Amino acid sequence: MADDVSAAQAFYGRWARLYDLVATFPGVGSWREGAAQSLDLSAGDTVIEMGCGTGANFPYLRERVGPGGTVVGVDFTRGMLDRAATCVAREGWTNVHLVHGDATAPPVTGSVDAVLASFVVGMFTDPVRAVDGWLDLVRPGGHIALLDAARSTRPLARPLDAAFRLFVAASTPPATQLRYVNPPWELLDERVAAARRPLADRTADRTDETFGLGFVRLSSGRIVEPDG
Numbered sequence: 314m315a316d317d318v319s320a321a322q323a324f325y326g327r328w329a330r331l332y333d334l335v336a337t338f339p340g341v342g343s344w345r346e347g348a349a350q351s352l353d354l355s356a357g358d359t360v361i362e363m364g365c366g367t368g369a370n371f372p373y374l375r376e377r378v379g380p381g382g383t384v385v386g387v388d389f390t391r392g393m394l395d396r397a398a399t400c401v402a403r404e405g406w407t408n409v410h411l412v413h414g415d416a417t418a419p420p421v422t423g424s425v426d427a428v429l430a431s432f433v434v435g436m437f438t439d440p441v442r443a444v445d446g447w448l449d450l451v452r453p454g455g456h457i458a459l460l461d462a463a464r465s466t467r468p469l470a471r472p473l474d475a476a477f478r479l480f481v482a483a484s485t486p487p488a489t490q491l492r493y494v495n496p497p498w499e500l501l502d503e504r505v506a507a508a509r510r511p512l513a514d515r516t517a518d519r520t521d522e523t524f525g526l527g528f529v530r531l532s533s534g535r536i537v538e539p540d541g
């Protein structure tokens with residue numbers, strides 16, 4: 314197993330409980346709501362969330378696909394999935410399924426109506442390849458949405474840039490170091506931008522919006538036929 318994979322699993326396994334609190338913070342819900350809305354889901358649809366963590370997006374997805382639809386959450390960290398499972402059991406959601414696996418090579422066959430990934434692609438060494446693979450899973454006409462944090466370009470956000478960098482350093486496995494060869498906030502920016510390139514090539518009706526003074530980016534698109 315690659316060092317960065319085991320570091321990420323150890324990090325998220327250790328901090329799952331705290332992560333759950335942050336993930337459901339007031340205000341974050343409106344970003345999640347926006348991401349779920351951009352998937353244009355209908356009752357009965359099947360949606361996969363890649364790197365679902367503790368399941369903070371599940372209520373927004375489930376509300377849209379209804380009891381006859383299906384929500385599948387994929388994550389490679391047991392501690393995060395355990396918390397997601399507790400939430401699923403508490404709510405009595407029989408149509409929300411959890412899969413322990415690698416979101417960059419998801420153990421999924423067939424096509425689905427939508428894929429969501431929130432605060433995940435910045436952790437991938439090759440986000441372009443991962444997102445390309447996700448686009449292969451979605452039926453033509455279905456949707457993909459990526460929700461991510463990255464540095465803001467807005468002048469008003471400048472005073473918060475140092476705080477954002479500290480937050481990224483503290484929340485990037487294996488966690489804060491004194492010196493960086495490649496600062497994690499720069500890597501995050503690069504990966505978040507790279508992950509969006511396959512959407513430009515393979516989706517239509519794209520939307521790009523920002524929240525939280527520009528620190529959070531939501532990008533979505535409708536999958537087109539290869540020649541369409």
Ligand SMILES: C[S@@+](CC[C@H](N)C(=O)[O-])C[C@H]1O[C@@H](n2cnc3c(N)ncnc32)[C@H](O)[C@@H]1O
Nearest residue numbers: 336364365366388389390393415416417431432
């Ligand atoms: C920052 S959390 C985001 C969780 C959730 N999507 C949310 O919005 O709250 C990142 C999650 O991605 C998972 N993850 C990272 N890389 C992964 C991979 N290659 N395969 C599966 N899960 C992965 C981690 O285990 C962690 O639960």
